[in-house]
Amino acid sequence: MSQDHDPMPRPKLRAVDIPSSFSAKANYSLVHATHFTLGEYWLACRYDQIKPQLLFTENESNTERLWKVPNRTQYVKDGVNNAIVHGDLDAVNPNGIGTKVAVHYDFSLASGASQAILLRLSATQHTAPFEHTEDVFSARQQEADSFYAMYGARNM
Numbered sequence: 001m002s003q004d005h006d007p008m009p010r011p012k013l014r015a016v017d018i019p020s021s022f023s024a025k026a027n028y029s030l031v032h033a034t035h036f037t038l039g040e041y042w043l044a045c046r047y048d049q050i051k052p053q054l055l056f057t058e059n060e061s062n063t064e065r066l067w068k069v070p071n072r073t074q075y076v077k078d079g080v081n082n083a084i085v086h087g088d089l090d091a092v093n094p095n096g097i098g099t100k101v102a103v104h105y106d107f108s109l110a111s112g113a114s115q116a117i118l119l120r121l122s123a124t125q126h127t128a129p130f131e132h133t134e135d136v137f138s139a140r141q142q143e144a145d146s147f148y149a150m151y152g153a154r155n156m
Contacts, residue, residue, distance in 0.1 A: 011035040015054050015096030016042075022127045029054055031101055032125075044129035045103045046118040052105045055080050056098035057091075080104075 016030040029052060031043040045052055057079040063069040065078065079091035080102040092098075107115050120129045 009036045010059070010099045011038075013056060013098055013101045015056070028129060029103070030125075031103075040123065042120075042122050042125045042129075043101075043103075044120040044122075044126070046120075046130050047105070050106065052103050053083075054096060055083050055102040055104055056093040056096055057100050058098050059100040 012034045014032050016032045018026040018030055027047055029045045031054060033041040057075040057077060058073045060073055060076045062076040062078045064071045075093045075098060082088040082091035084104055105117055109115055118130055118133060
């Protein structure tokens with residue numbers, strides 16, 4: 001793909017295999033992102049039984065569909081929609097690379113049921129990204145409750 005019309009380099013996203021030294025029973029998918037000014041980031045996507053699909057495309061409009069102009073790349077933004085809604089996996093990059101990624105969890109829930117999805121975006125690659133999840137959520141909830149108790153609508 002030519003990027004000669006782009007004034008700055010684009011971010012690069014790629015699926016990463018989790019090193020076996022991290023966890024013998026890793027239950028998460030991992031995306032590595034690099035950006036020319038923001039640096040490196042890691043997105044960990046936890047799952048219990050069914051691994052989510054990582055759907056990679058380029059952050060490009062489908063110029064062929066919109067304006068009848070040939071696309072610069074095979075993998076345009078529409079690819080995520082086409083993969084999920086129409087089952088067209090040829091619309092996303094099978095090599096797990098791109099400038100845009102969607103994490104697709106496929107759940108069927110009964111009426112009134114709920115399902116939690118845990119994602120962690122970090123500037124550091126963690127060996128156990130979800131190890132202290134409950135503690136972190138509890139602390140953040142207490143902080144938010146304390147803040148809104150003091151500055152919430154009832155005190156305005």
